[in-house]
Amino acid sequence: MNRLFLVVFIVAAFFLVGARAQEWRQIQPMVSRCSDVKKLFGLTNCDRPVTDYDSAHYGLNITFTGGKRSRNPMVARVIIVFKKWISLSDLENDLSGYKILPDGDLVDSRIYENQEKGISFTVREFLSGREKYVTSVVVFPKKVVVGRSKTK
Amino acid sequence: MIDELRYLGESESILVSRNMGGTQDSSVTVKAGSPIYLITSERKLPQDELNRLKANLERLIDDPDCSKFIEKLNSNLPDSNTVQIQGRELVSKKFDGGLIENFDRTRKQYGFWIGSTVNEAYSAVTNLRGITFNETKYNRGGLHPWPGGFHLTLVELSGQQSNTLTLIHELLHMHYLPPVGQKGVLSVDHNAMAIAAQKSLVDSGIVKSPIQITGSSAYYFQDALVLACGKVRL
Incomplete structure (x- = not known):
């Protein structure tokens, strides 16, 4: 019985840590507000125009819209910098729709950007590109595609 | 040929x-x-150019505003960069010296290069061999003003200023120690550098409130560097 409890505890802890490592995914630019950010990360207030938050897994930099007097401002953009780089396949399975761009002066780094999803990954390549790790993510407002019908 | x-x-x-x-x-x-x-093969940056870059770096660091900003930048950069590849954890810890020590270490362990094989869009690149300057841009004095970022620093820089700020940008990518058994460092990325620059502008008293990161993080970082250190004439 005790052994079963231990296994359940370990599995639950594993999923809890995994979920906490990706809680940033719940913030959506131009949808999420200061109140959502406070609730998600247990903050008492949102510094404006920028709130920084440091978790065990990543550093977060959230830019808000509106002036300092706005009561419940909206999230405009989020930057997530990982403390331990994460495999690209763990963050994104479907890379269709992503543009792969050079990352300026860092020779072994690429930007994977999807305007329609409003996300870009900074990806460091190892072993001649066979292993790809995400060093940081930028979440920005999704680009609305005009004239594309969802149904045929 | x-x-x-x-x-x-x-x-x-x-x-x-x-x-x-x-x-x-x-x-x-x-x-x-x-x-x-x-x-055209890349070649080592000539000794007189290296000496000139180091002297320019020392002059920038002598400026109180620039020095304070660089000091805060150093403390705001991530403490380490870590990745687990094929079951092996590689960790690059932040270099504990200043920029001049980093310059000397980079010269000794990696090297400064110059060549025309660097993509024409960039003033320099950081790679496993060290730092390679774009020959055309180096001789012309790089880009001025920077074509992106938050546009607070649309100032004309001299060639020497531009090359020295490019040097600082690349040195900070490399401001980490190699993981055990490795030659190259896991260099810090542009988003981490932009966030560190945003905090450091406030921490060093150059601006009162954070300036939003809106465009490319690489340009944002460079603009912040120009704002803090661009007034020093070289």
Whole structure:
């Protein structure tokens, strides 16, 4: 019985840590507000125009819209910098729709950007590109595609 | 002997090369009819240029505003960069010296290079061999003003200023120690550098409130550097 409890505890802890490592995914630019950010990360207030938050897994930099007097401002953009780089396949399975761009002066780094999803990954390549790790993510407002019908 | 490669496709294309300044693949965007690159081998930056860069770096660090900003930047950069590849954890811890010590270490362990094989869009690149300057931009004095970022610093820089700020940018990518058993460092990325610059502008009293990161993090970082150190005439 005790052994079963231990296994359940370990599995639950594993999923809890995994979920906490990706809680940033719940913030959506131009949808999420200061109140959502406070609730998600247990903050008492949102510094404006920028709130920084440091978790065990990543550093977060959230830019808000509106002036300092706005009561419940909206999230405009989020930057997530990982403390331990994460495999690209763990963050994104479907890379269709992503543009792969050079990352300026860092020779072994690429930007994977999807305007329609409003996300870009900074990806460091190892072993001649066979292993790809995400060093940081930028979440920005999704680009609305005009004239594309969802149904045929 | 071939001394120039030219792209003959009809539209813009991205080419991937394994010989552009490092052991990793590198890509370059080329337009129809344009030279891909001139076949000129990279060479070590001449000693007199190295001495001049170091003297310029020392002059920038002598400036109180620039010095305070660089000091805060150093403390705001991530303490380490970590990745687990094929079950092995690699950790690059932050270098504990200042920029001058980092310059000396980079010269000794890696090297400063110059060549025309760096993508024309960039003033320099950081790779496993060290830092390679773009010869054309180096001789012309890099880009001024920077074409992106938050546009607070649309100032004309001299060639010496521009090259020295580019040097600081690249040195900070490399401001980490190699993981055990490795040669190159896991260099810090542009988003981490931009966030560190945003905090450091406030921490050093250059601005009262954070300036939002809106465009490219690489340009944001460079703009912050110009704002803090661009007034020093070199």
